Amino acid sequence: PRITVGLATCGAAVGGTAIYERLRESIQKRNPDLSLVPTGCIGYCREEPIVTVAHPGKPLVLLNRVSVKDCDDILNAVLSGTVPHDKALCRIEEWDHLMGHNITYGRGFDEIPLYDEIPFFGQQKKVILRDAGIINPEDIDEFLAVGGYSAAYNALRNMEPDTVLEEVEKSGLRGRGGAGFPAGLKWRITKEKKSDKKYIICNADEGDPGAYMNRNEMESDPHMLIEGMILGAYAIGTDEGLIYIRAEYPLAIRRLKHAIAEARELGILGENIFGTDFSFDIQIATGAGAFVCGESTALVASIEGRTGRPHPRPPRLTDSGLWGKPTDLNNVETWCNVPVIIKNGSEWYRNIGAEKNSGTKVFSLVGDVEKVGLVEVPLGTTLKRIVFDIGNGGADGKAVKAVQTGGPSGGCIPLRLFDTTVDFESLNAIGSIMGSGGIVVMDEDTNMVDIARYFISFATGESCGKCIPCREGLKHTLILLNRILAGKGTAEDLDTLKSLSETIAATSLCGLGQTAPNPVLTTLEYFRGEYDSLVKL
Ligand code: SF4
Incomplete structure (x- = not known):
C-alpha cells in the first residue's frame, strides 16, 4: 500500500x-x-x-x-x-x-x-497539473513512471531540432506569463540569431497577489519544467539555461535543486544527454522579491547582479539578453506545456482550447469563492464556468460581484460580463488581461474603490521609480483614491483619476506602469456608481 x-x-x-x-x-x-x-x-x-x-x-x-x-x-x-x-x-x-x-x-x-x-x-481538464499531488516531486523514478522525460528522450534521439521547433510553432502555444506572445516564434527568433552563445531562461518570478500557479507547478512536478527546458534548449541550440525564481519560494527552490541533481545523476542534464552529443545544464538564480523583476529586461539585469530595473526595448532579449547574448525567456507554465506537445503532437494540442488560444491555462481561483484552489481549464472557458461550476460561487453563500484577472495589472470584471471567455483577446477587449493566471473573486460586500486602492498601493510600492509617469503618477492616483474613500473627493477628482490613469498607461516605460492603472480604469467603467456615492457631486 x-x-x-x-x-x-x-x-x-x-x-x-x-x-x-x-x-x-x-x-x-x-x-x-x-x-x-x-x-x-x-x-x-x-x-x-x-x-x-x-x-x-x-x-x-x-x-x-x-x-x-x-x-x-x-x-x-x-x-x-x-x-x-x-x-x-x-x-x-x-x-x-x-x-x-x-x-x-x-x-x-x-x-x-x-x-x-x-x-x-x-469540470477541469488537467494537462499541466495531471500528476500534481499524485507523484512524489522528490523522486525522479515516479516522474519516469508516469512517462516523464519520454518526450525529451524521443526528441533528442529521433527528431531534428528544427522538427521540435516546428511542432511547438504548429501547436500555437502562446506565452503563459501574460503577454501571450507565440512561444515558437520567440524560439525561432533566438535560434536564427548568429552568436557563439545563447541562453534560455525560465521566469519563475511569480509575484501577483493571489497567484501561485507557478509555485505549485514547481513544488509538485519540477521535472516537468526541466523537461520542457531541455526540449527548448535542443530546439534553439543552447547548452545553458537558468531558472530565475523568487527567494520567497523556498520549497520550490529546494525541490528544483533536488530535481536538477537527480536529472544530472541519470545523465538527463549535463554532457551528452541520453547518450547523444547534445549537452545542456540548468542553474538557479534567486530574486529578492521585487515585483518588477518579472519584467524581462529587469530580470536579466537582476541575474547579472545589476539593479533590477527595466530598460527600453529594443534591444529585445532575443537580440541582446543575458550577458549581451541572444536569450529566450519563457515562464514556468510555458515551458511545462512543451513536453506534452512533443509527446502528443501539435495537432492534439491544437484541439484543446480555442481559436488562436490553444491548450489549457492554470488559474489560481482565490478570494471570496467557495472552492479555492488551482484550476486548469481549456483556454476559451467562460468566467462563469470557472467561478460557479468549478468554484461553486461565493463563499458563505454570498453573491459574487466581480472578479479580477491578471493580478495587480488586471481589470475588475463585473458579474454581467461573466460570459466572457478566458483567452488573451477576450479579456483585453473588456479592459483586463490574462496575466499569469490569478483570478480573485469579490463578493457583494466588496467596496470596488477600495479594491482599486489596494492594487494601486501595491503597484506604487513595487514601482522601480525609473520613469516619472509610473513613479509620480501612481503616487497621485493613490492620493486621489484615499481622498475619495475618506469622503473628501469631488466629481473633478474622478475626471482627474481617469485622465491620470490613461496617461500613466500610455506613457510608462514598462508593463508594470502601463498596466497598473487597469484596476482603476475598469472599476471606474463598471462600478462608477460606487465612486459617485463617495464624492460630492
Ligand atoms: Fe519602473 Fe514603473 Fe517605469 Fe516600469 S513603468 S520602468 S516599474 S517606474
Missing part, C-alpha cells in the same frame, strides 16, 4: 507536515510493508490537508481535511486492506502505473464518488 501527504506550501501551511511526521513515526513503530510518500498539491487547496491512500490494484482514494488525530484510523484502515471511508472525498481509478500494477476495479469502493464526479475536478 501507499499513503501520500500533500506537502506543497498550501498543504504544509494547514498541518500537512505534522500529519506526515505522525504517520512516519507510526509506520516506523509498526514496521509494515507500506510506503509513505510526500507529494505536491492536487489543486483543491480548500480541502487540504489532503492524504491519498491506495492498495495495489485498487483505486487511489483522496481523503480531505485530514488532521493528526485521523492518522491512526487511516493507518489501521490501510493495514487492514481498506480505506477510511468516512474521510474519503473521491477515488481515482487509473493511477497505479506508479506501483507497477494493472488497475482492477476495487470492490467496496463504489460508494466513494469518482474523481470526475466532484465538480471541482470534473
